[in-house]
Amino acid sequence: MKPQRAWMLLQSxxxxxxxxxxxxxxxxxxxxxxxxxxxxWGGYSAWDLPLSVAQHSLAVLALRKREGKLAPRDALRELLHDATEALVGGIDPIMPLKPHLGEGFAQLDRRLQDAVDRRYGLPPWTDESYALHKRADRQAAANEAYHVVGWSRDDIRSSLQITLEPLDHDPLPLPPGMSPWEPWPPNLAKDLFLERLGELGDTIDVTETLDEIFIEDTLARLAEAFSRLPEAMRRRCRHLPTGKRGLDTLVQVEADDGSQCVEGVVVDGERNESGAFYFDDHFLVFSTEATEGGELIRCNGANCHVEIL
Incomplete structure (x- = not known):
């Protein structure tokens, strides 16, 4: 039986x-x-172009900011509230369709949302913040239904069951050459979304968050690989990897002459009074860089440079 797979090749x-x-x-x-x-809206629009989720996300953020000042991470959470729709393959199911997609789709969406939350360090919703978010999201939907798709005000209330009245003024700044409420071309929507994401990311240092996630994932992967080693090899190590930051030490070790560089988790060696590994003597590193199953590499601290990751 072939293993299940569902890969998407991205532009990067x-x-x-x-x-x-x-x-x-x-x-x-x-x-x-x-x-x-x-x-x-299923790709339908009264304009020449449909409305992208990127433009919608920016509108929700703008509407939410009208309710009061937002901390940078809260603003980022608003901007990324529909991020999984891009990662799942460009699917934004209309609301009546979602209950029919089943638990499998719901699980896939939850996995993607967890990855987004971890990637960008998004805080969990509180009851209050989620209520404010949903109001902004519903207000955006009312605006879009009326100004973009062409629903009447009566139908918005009766058919869509949205009780909020559409706003008269577009909450987003108008790009040059565009009309209020007009859906943006994809490249413009991409650029303006990316610009806003970058501004918020610079404020909260998303790069640092991603580095932490990479280290956590690497430690977890190394711990799993170590657990599959023969018992005789594992017994040679006094520190068994746990996969947890704070308990394991991930290092990059480079020979002084530059002839070899290895990244792995320290599994044996002397410790100082604070409990940290002492790298001026011999120590043992478990790495999966050279072999798929992993190997134990004995390092001489006197002849190498050690960087703790």
Whole structure:
């Protein structure tokens, strides 16, 4: 039986496994491209172009900010509230369809949402913040139904069951040459979304968050590989990897002459009074860089440089 797989090749060259999504599988530009090509309202519009989820996301953020000042991570959470729709393959199911998609789709969406949350360090919703978000989201839907798709005000209330009245003024700044409420071309939507994402990312240092996630994932992967080693090899190590940051030490060791560089988790060696490994003497590193199953590498601290990751 062939193993299940569901890969997407992204424009950056990254590969996203929908069955096991990793937080570092996509770039910000990949996400912006996906959202700019994912369409609201089933792709229908009274304009020449449909409305992208990228433009909708920016509108929700603008509407939410009208309710009061947002912390940078809360603003980022608003901007990325529909991020999984780009990562799942550009699907934004209309509301009546969602209950019919089944638990399998719901599980896939939850896995993607977890990857997004970890990638960008998004805080969980509180009851209050989620209520404010949903109001902004519903207000955006009322605006779009009336100004973009062409529903009447009566039908918005009776058929769509949205009680909020459409606003008269577009909450988004008008790009040059565009009319109020007009759906943006994909490249423009991508660029403006990416610009806003970058501004928020610079404020909260998303790069540092991603580095932490990479280290956590690497430690977890090394611990799993170590557990599959023969028992005789594992017994040689006094520190068994746990896969947890704070308990394991991930290092990059480079020979002084530059002839060899290895990354792995320290599994044996002397410790100082604080409990940290002492790298001026011999120590043992478990690495999977050279062999798929992993190997134990004995390092001489006197002849190498050690960087703790």
């Amino acid at each position: 060259g990254g590969r996203l496994d929908l069955l096991d999504p990793k937080p570092d599988a996509w770039t910000d530009e990949d996400l912006a491209i996906g959202l700019s090509r994912t369409y609201r």
